[in-house]
Amino acid sequence: MSGALDSYEELHFEVRIVRRIHERARYRRTCRCAEPVGIVTAPSPPKPIRKGRLSIGFLVRLVYYKFGLGLPASRVVALLGAEGAQFSCSSLVGALDQLGGLISALADAVRHHNA
Numbered sequence: 001m002s003g004a005l006d007s008y009e010e011l012h013f014e015v016r017i018v019r020r021i022h023e024r025a026r027y028r029r030t031c032r033c034a035e036p037v038g039i040v041t042a043p044s045p046p047k048p049i050r051k052g053r054l055s056i057g058f059l060v061r062l063v064y065y066k067f068g069l070g071l072p073a074s075r076v077v078a079l080l081g082a083e084g085a086q087f088s089c090s091s092l093v094g095a096l097d098q099l100g101g102l103i104s105a106l107a108d109a110v111r112h113h114n115a
Contacts, residue, residue, distance in 0.1 A: 017085045020055070049098045059095065063103055066096060067110050 027041065048059055065076045073089045080087055100107075 015083050017080070017083050048102055049095060052095065052098070054095055059099060062092060062095065063099065063106070067103070067106060 024044070048056060054062070062076065065071045065079070066073070071079075073093050076092060077087055077089050096103075
């Protein structure tokens with residue numbers, strides 16, 4: 001028996017929804033300066049939806065499901081539920097509505113293509 005290796009290629013599809021928690025240190029003023037200067041910190045990274053919980057990657061996937069694949073919101077909710085994330089249709093539609101200004105060029109291209 002020789003030491004030859006037998007190998008093959010296999011395609012695998014893996015879906016994971018990950019909840020990320022971003023923690024930032026909160027600073028308190030401890031000096032007793034006559035003039036309160038305050039604490040200067042870097043701004044938080046920009047988000048497509050202000051105060052939104054959905055990441056950019058999640059929103060991109062949502063836009064792809066809705067406009068790329070043409071799935072109705074109820075089916076997107078069912079797909080996400082099968083992957084472990086519970087959403088209501090109104091939450092996803094609200095997120096898409098808030099993205100309206102950012103994806104208007106995409107929506108126009110989809111309308112033009114489907115016409």
